[in-house]
Amino acid sequence: MIIDDEDTDFNEDGLRTYRGIFFTGSVVEKLEDGTIVSEIAYKDGIRDGTTRSFYYSGAKQTEGNYHLGVPVGTHRTWYENGKLQSEMEFDDLGQVQSRKHWPNQD
Numbered sequence: 281m282i283i284d285d286e287d288t289d290f291n292e293d294g295l296r297t298y299r300g301i302f303f304t305g306s307v308v309e310k311l312e313d314g315t316i317v318s319e320i321a322y323k324d325g326i327r328d329g330t331t332r333s334f335y336y337s338g339a340k341q342t343e344g345n346y347h348l349g350v351p352v353g354t355h356r357t358w359y360e361n362g363k364l365q366s367e368m369e370f371d372d373l374g375q376v377q378s379r380k381h382w383p384n385q386d
Contacts, residue, residue: 281305285318295325302326311336321346335360350374359384 285307289297296303302325309318315338321329327346335341339362344355351374357365363384369377 283307285309291325296322296327297325323348344368347372 282305283298283303287298288303288307291297296307303322304324306319306321306329308316310316315336316334317336318331318333320327320331323329326349328348330343330345332340333342337360339360340358341360342355342357344351345353350372351368351370352372353370355368355370357367359365361384364382365384366382367378367380369379371377
């Protein structure tokens with residue numbers, strides 16, 4: 281299920297809900313013109329799965345995966361021109377294993 285950010289809430293524990301129930305699916309945030317600026321996957325109200333954000337131009341800004349609210353695997357950030365800006369590698373416990381950064385060279 282994919283729903284709009286405005287249709288969800290957070291409970292007192294910070295868990296995402298939809299119509300009072302812990303949400304499972306993807307939540308998208310859009311600009312007035314329909315441009316998607318973020319897409320976040322949840323399982324039972326907790327961030328779980330792929331998270332992406334986009335520049336207002338539509339170019340991808342960030343992407344990474346979460347498991348039960350913990351960042352795992354490779355998380356990347358791009359410059360608006362599409363060039364890779366940074367990369368962080370997380371272990372299964374959310375601990376940073378490596379970091380890389382590249383300058384924006386047009």
